[in-house]
Amino acid sequence: MTQRARPLSPHLQIYRKQITSVMSILHRISGIVLSIGAFGLAWWLLAAARGGETYADAAALLASPFGKLVLFGFSLALMYHLLNGIRHLLWDLGWGFRIPQVYRSGYTVIALTFVLTAVIWVVALGAKA
16 A cells, blocks of 8 residues: 655745744743743842842842843843733734734834833943942
């Protein structure tokens, strides 16, 4: 008995990337980053509760260039996940399903992510000075 070659579904590399698929993937990645970041937050809180040298070591790590990079990535993921989650809530309410609205809201989420992350860091660094 011979087997006939069945048609295969096109692979992701064949499809043209669209803002909707890219934003969906980024939403999942940002959720993973936030989950990992929750462990970092728990570590920081435990160090603060322990006090003394433990907290000083944690504060020094977070104040280092690497620590600031990690905190920046966390805040970027937080803003993106929050804003894209609001976008999905609006979809749940029935708003924004037309293709022009989908693209406009997608680009708005991307722009606001960078703007709000920048505002957070300007305020945080300004409060430090």
